[in-house]
Amino acid sequence: MRDAWILSIGTELTLGQTVDTNAPWLARELAALGLRCAEMRTISDDLEPITRSIRAACEAERVILITGGLGPTDDDLTRNAIAVAAEVDLELCPRSLDALRAFFAARGRDMPDRNQVQAMIPRGATAIDNTCGTAPGIHTRLSGADIFAMPGVPYEMKTMFHRDVAPALRAFGGGAVLLSRIVRTCGLPEATLGRKIATLMTRGRNPEVGTTASLSEIGVRINATAPSREQAATMLDQTEAEIRNRLGDIVYGRDDDTLAGAVGGLLRARSATLALAESCTGGLIGELMTDIAGSSEYFLGGVISYANSAKRDLLGVRPETLDQHGAVSEQSAIEMAIGARKALGADFALSVTGIAGPGGGSTEKPVGLVYIGIANPTAAIAREYHLGFDSPRDVIRQRAARVALNELRRHLLRDQAK
């Protein structure tokens, strides 16, 4: 199996002013092609260190992916560094010059003189078309290594990688393919979940299984290594099935699936509609629900009842409830849900009221105390949660939104099962 290195070029990266997301993206793509990234380097816009790392990367016939440093200005030095490492001159690529002129012409402009340098490539190298920007890429072989230089703009880089670099890399195949999947769960603590799948999480096992917790959700990552993409995909499927079998309905999806999407799917399946009453989350749940295209099919809207007057006037929460129990109480959550369901004429309503902090907490009602209410056509309930743990305001709000969506998801599942 050939090792791969990824070099990211740019002083904005070494100064820490831009976080490099290109290198991790490329590493995952490489793994899926059977090429494992062994090292990543981030280098400032200086000729000598870029050249040195290219030379080092060329040992052991590696695959070398470079991003950045292909712009038209004096501090764009990737093409020069490749030329110096290969001990060749830069020469004009007429095809790239035509493409550059066409790029500007399509935008009704003349090509600035300084852009001409982008059509220069090291002698013996091949230019890679850039279909969405000015900087062509470069492919060359050097001491048995294969170098692919791509633009630093993520969108241009990804387009070029998929169109021209990945097909070339496939030819180098033969290495083990690593495919990953994340099974998404909500509703069990990490330790409890871990015990249920402990036998899958043994070190050194293939597929490798591990958990990561974030904002009341736990992702179960599966890494499968196999001789072919098909075999790795089968291993992922089998392990996901086993995980779902052990964890039951706390699993709500995989990879890019969201709790809001799972809730939307359940509502759509039964042609039901949803209304919200949000206090401490302030609109966050609405934002998550409507982030999904087509959510207008089941999502009617909601009330952001931040002030008590809004809970009273728009949701019909009784003044005596607010007086006796307070806005953050089981009773208020129930009345908010009932009120939202009625005000919007929805089948189901979800309500959240709590103390997101940092102020506003007390011994009796500490920061992180959250009540989540659900109203359906025949009843309404609310449950108490403690989501504080000294976390900052935004984390408590994000947790509350996820816990609320998960409550609703499980309510819809149970309701469906009847």
Place this chain on the structure above:
Amino acid sequence: MRDAWILSIGTELTLGQTVDTNAPWLARELAALGLRCAEMRTISDDLEPITRSIRAACEAERVILITGGLGPTDDDLTRNAIAVAAEVDLELCPRSLDALRAFFAARGRDMPDRNQVQAMIPRGATAIDNTCGTAPGIHTRLSGADIFAMPGVPYEMKTMFHRDVAPALRAFGGGAVLLSRIVRTCGLPEATLGRKIATLMTRGRNPEVGTTASLSEIGVRINATAPSREQAATMLDQTEAEIRNRLGDIVYGRDDDTLAGAVGGLLRARSATLALAESCTGGLIGELMTDIAGSSEYFLGGVISYANSAKRDLLGVRPETLDQHGAVSEQSAIEMAIGARKALGADFALSVTGIAGPGGGSTEKPVGLVYIGIANPTAAIAREYHLGFDSPRDVIRQRAARVALNELRRHLLRDQAK
């Protein structure tokens, strides 16, 4: 000036399954201390390449910051790699062992045997206390270089850096200090803004000034390099004042300031209250407003009027308005704002209605068409925006929220000036 390198250790990083935010964070901290990061390397959990990079980093008496690889398991190899590079053995640090035992005792647990390895450090090195986790750090000198190894968990790393590493690095001073600031703006296109500050953006100038556009906002970054922190800070202040002078009230803040925070400050200053009527943004503006602690002082709440029935029933938008002009129209935006102001009893109301896509667009009303309405105690207006440009749904929604908050901000500024 001493060069610095940052090494990030972990196969989860080289596989691209975790994005490394430690290295950019450290690079910015180094710059503020007068140490420039020249190169970052990310290396898998393998002894030989880690050792090789430590040796390479030790050339030229560099400062070397390492994160990760200090855990208790067999694939945590940072301490071993430093020992191999220094050609010394690991030895037990009794102070670290006591701290480890105390860490577990405080949690009512015995220390697992495997954690003892975390108290081993290369002979001649000094352990750095970890006040919030198990892995102590390591400081050692090697061929004139200074190596600081810290845990990979960001919170533990940052705590250790501030408490023990930064004070030690200060002693190496003498290099030029680089301080950065971002002036936050909304309301002018990048090209127009760029022309107004073009004379500040000359290449090679100090302070260096550049712009970055994101979601309808433009950030103007200032990088000031000076012999001392004080001088760099003065340069930032002077350049920020000049930028504010040229750009006027499109500037709403700096660094971590947000549009929602600027709106909140203006409302608080005049003891005014705000209500929202959100359609295509679905709660996003409410989420941004309530993300700010203390926002209950001026934010009353709002209506997420996703369905037309919600616009009608909760906001009082007239059925004939919806019939004749449609939900996405200037007239609907005006009636939504008036309705929200009245329903919540607020001084000001902000409304948004638009087509976020990808479906729902037409030739007459394309995806990205957004109307933003504002109601104050005496009047209501709405303006039309086109925020599409083939962007995905979430980008259009984020843009709409920012443009709406900026409209309200400038309305409050003008209103104040009267």
